[in-house]
Amino acid sequence: MEHIELNYPAKRKVSKKAHTGVVGSGDLEVLLEPAPDNIAKVSIRTSVDGFSKAWKAVLDRFFSKYDGAVRIQINDAGATPGNVQLRLAQAVEVSEQ
């Protein structure tokens, strides 16, 4: 079990929560909530150790386009980077519906 914490600057308020995914093999759960300050905080919990560089790369890319002030919690059961990107995009879509 590995815990990874990442922070990113944010510009925009987000009004709605979003929950996507399941902690099933090769999948992950994303909880996205509005944050009060101008910072986005990501907490990752994964059952697969040793991939913190890959996680940072995926989240860096995500936050190069997304500027919402949010708390994101990720509960991961061995999802691929592509799957992580899709779940994050889905969470953003739900929160902005």
Added chain:
Amino acid sequence: MSDQRLGANFINRQSFIELDARERATALFDAGTSRELVGPFDRVESPWLEMQGVTPQEDDGCVVMKGKIAGKAAVVIALEGAFQGGSLGEVSGEKMTAAIDLACADNEKGIPTSAVILVETGGVRLQEANLGLAATAELMASMLALRKHAPVICLTAGTVGAFGGMALAVGLASYIAMTREARLGMNGPEVIEQENGLDEFDSSDHALIWAIDGGEQRYATGLVDALVDDDTPQVVKVIRRFVSKGVPPVHRSSEVALYRSRIEALDASRQWDPKELRALWTTNQVEEEKR
């Protein structure tokens, strides 16, 4: 699979099996009446999984929703088969039991409230062994209390099915519905093969597994009340029908004499074919329909 099942409707079907637990629960309620209780953002997760190297899920794989079905108050409990095989842990078990107990309390206060349990589970979660077993026993006690007041409906849609202690809980339901894709049985095929050998049960033989545990066989031998296609509107229709029917005059699990006589009449010295069993027990089908 009959030709009828492969007709034009097959393409237009809205699969229920493909929905996750939250979507399944939402689909059963009258539109706009449902709300989730102790949802993922309440973060009531299993305290035992992380220390065993398993990532917890924020709802512990159990979704509880309250709302109206066919205009009547109802609670829906949906197990998420994709998280730890829908297994019952301390938290998910307590969520189920508390939901059933609250429904029971509402009935006692004069608000008729039925319960629907969407069962996708291999049974007790091995990482929380004793707590999961205790949860199953508590759930069964609560179901027995509630079913006196209002129907407790179990639906197993698949593809996980209902196994272990939870299969026994399903047996206590007022009404049981299954799809052809679902399976219902106490011991899973692999457990039987592991304990009694390949001759007893070949767990790689899918046709055999479905011929014994599958929804079609369970319905044909009178152990479930409805066989429903994997189509959301049809599933909703069946659930609404059972909610409207109210408490059955006799619960299946109370028919001890009937099932004991079935077992006693069976010659256990030879291997029975699932089809023979249907022919033997189908005589009771008319009685089952009347329930």
